[in-house]
Amino acid sequence: MKHIRNFSIIAHIDHGKSTLADRMIQLCSGISAREFKDQFLDSMDIERERGITIKSQTICLPFKARDGQEYALNLVDTPGHVDFSYEVSRALTSCEGALLLVDAAQGVEAQTLANLYLAMENDLEIIPVVNKIDLPSAEPEKVALQIEEDLGLDAEMTRYCSAKTGEGVQEILESIVSFLPPPEGDPKAELQALIFDANYDAFRGTIISVRIVNGTLRQGDTIRFMSNDAEYRVEEVGTFRIQRQSEKTLSAGMVGYIIAGIKSVQDARPGDTITLRDRPCAKALPGFKEIQQVVFSSIYPISTDDYEDLAAALEKLQLNDAALTFLKDSSAALGFGFRCGFLGLLHLEVVQERLEREFDVSLILTVPSVRYKCFLKDGSLQEIDNPAYYPDPANIDYTEEPYIKATILMPDRYMGSVMNLCMERRGENTTYHYPTPGRIELSCEIPLAEVIYDFYDRLKSITQGYGSFDYSLIDYRKSDLVKLDILVNGERVDALSQLVHRNNARARGLHACEMLKEEIPRQMFKIAIQAAIGGNVIARTTISALRKDVTAKCYGGDITRKRKLLEKQKAGKKRMKTVGNVDIPQTAFLAVLKSDQK
Structure with missing residues (x-):
């Protein structure tokens, strides 16, 4: 065990975690140039296209240190975006130490702090690393001072590297061996293994990623899941090398995988404890804290025949993404579907793309919303995350909506435009301070509902990509809420x-009407698109009808002949409108979510 090191790489988005992991893999594994590809641990197409990490990935690297001893380094590469912080918290439970990566040009940013606190909660040993020292705009000494002042970490421990060129990576590996503690645990005790991830393989069943805390696990053992008492016989155990590598045993301190022919996706839940049937442990390990979903949206299959496929796809995806939750839902317009909870809008987009790509299901999503509290006049409380269940306004005493504390770090030249954006979004209690000369940290309390609707995109465009944004839920506050309905053809x-x-109802209603007007194809009759609060229409647009020129054959004579033909056409259109159906295309549902402001 003293030759094992379990560590994670944590940082703000885009500070170079995956690139540093690439260099470490090249240095340790002796992987050939033909086999290697950039973002080696990012296995999903979406991760490669967007240049972000979505899933924490584990790999075991053999490393020969200067003392001549060979060590097994279990590296966990983690996401940096605020929407995937749950992935980070789960990955950190399987580690004893972490590399805190900071960009030499950008300095300490919002998620750097958030991830540092997550690591401290898990009592991890932390090595600060300043990356991208090869950039012309890099200021490594200034960033090292910032790490000491803002984060309270020892500047002498700071390591400098360029993950792109490979400079300094060898020293970081030596520091991991020297400064990070080996795992603790008793290989002879009863088995305790924590599930920190899992994914579904069509041929092998569910493949579980575990950290062995105590005991030893061998091929052929019968294991028991402590949350549901399900039992399985182990077919294969092993470690994560470049490919999965089968081993004879997994013992205390090791990170690896278990294949046991688990067909039921529900049995292997991340956070559960695995023990042996014949020699069980006394109590389960503490799991992960329950995650709070903040954005809710309903997902429906475009074809009702795909409902069963969508249900199976969501179950398999939830195994790989424990932050996703879903319940059955139905809609008069769209049929049967699922009401899903997400950690943010990026999480929602990624789940939608993964369902369409990995499981080949075509989807329609409803407008995202947050969870509101409705206090009724009879003294009861209703929590609403779906507009369909909004109670009758006559029965509501008052409503409350969730507020967040938003922390925005940016160069000070963007201060004015970011303040305006926060004021537009009903921000209050704005405070700011200068962590370093030229950079400003703005704190503001904003309703969560205002943030999920394109706030992050607007912030990035206003600050030209230099603004970083992090948030935490604080409380619920009274709010004047209304239900905005969209009517198509009445x-x-x-x-x-x-x-x-x-206050935002008319603007949001006009925006929805305009977007739908562009997306819904024209019919043989006029289509009215209206936004209404109860019976009160507050916005309207009209899609004009396709019209045949019925007066073309009248080449002269009295005007009454033309008028007679036009009146006949008008009566036909009126009759058509009463029986005509308007099909709303899938793009129209997505268009309503998009902002027209830049």
């Missing part, structure tokens, strides 16, 4: 309903 489309603040 019929209410429940999938497009939104809960909005009364």
Whole structure:
């Protein structure tokens, strides 16, 4: 065990975690140039296209240190975006130490702090690393001072590297061996293994990623899941090398995988403890804290025949993404589907793309919303995350909506425009300070509902990509909420309903009407698109009808002949409108979510 090191790489988004992991893999594994590819641990197409890490990935690297001893380094590469902080918290439970990566040009940013606190909660040993020292705008000494002043970490421990060129990576590996503690545990005790991840393989069943805390696990053992008492016989155990590598045993301190022919996706839940059937441990390990979903949206299959496929796909995806939750839902317009909870809008986008790519299911999503509290006049409380269940306004005493504390780090030249953005979004109690000359940290309390609607995109465009954003939920506050309904051809489309603040209702209604006008194809009759609060229409646009020129054959004569033909056409269109159906394309549902402001 003293030759094992379990460590994680944590940082703000885009500070070079995956690139540093690439250099470490090249240095330790002796992987050939033909086999190697950039973002080696990012296995999903979406991760490669967007240049972000979504899933924490583990790899075991053999490293020969200067003392001549060979060590097994279990590296966990983690995401940096605020929406995937749950992945980070789960990855850190399987480690004893962490590399805290900071960009030499950008300095300490919002997620750097958030991830540092996560590591401290898990009592991890932390080595600060300043990356990208090869950039012309790099200021490594200044950033090292910032790490000492802002984060309270020892500047003498700071290591400098360029993950792109490989400079300094060897020294970091030596520091991991020297400064990070080996894992603790008793290989002879009863088996305690913590599940920190899992994914589904069509041929082998569920493949579980575990950290062995105590005991030893061998091929052929019968294991028991402590949360549901399900039992399975182990077919294979092993470690994560470049590919999965089968081993004879996994013992205390090791990180590896278990294949046991687990067909039921529900049995292997991240956070559960595995023990042996014949020699069980006394108590389960503490799991992960329950995650709070903040954005809710309903997902429906475009074809009702795909409902069963969507249900199976969500179950398999939840195994790989424990932050996703879903419940059955139905809609008059869209049929049967699922109400899903997400950690943010990026998480929602990624889940939608993964369902469409990995499971080949075509989807429609409803407008995202947050969870509101409705206090009724009879003294009861209703929590609403779906506009369809909004109670009758006559029965509501008052409503509350969630507020967040937003922390925005940016160069000080963008201060004015970011303040305006926060004021637009009903921000209050704004405070700011200068962590370093030229950089400003702005704190503001904003309703969560205002943030999920394109706030992050607007912030990035205003600050030209230099602004970083982090948030934490603080409390619920009174708010004047209304239910905004969208009517197409006089019929209410429940999938497009939104809960909005009364002051924003008209602007949001106009935006939805304009977007739908562009997306819905023209018919042989006029289509009215209206936004309404109850029976009060507050915005409207009209899609004009396709019209045949019925007066073309009148080449002269009295005007009454033309008028007679036009009146006949008008009566036909009126009759058509009463029986005509308007099909709303999938793009229209997505268009309503998009902002027209840049």
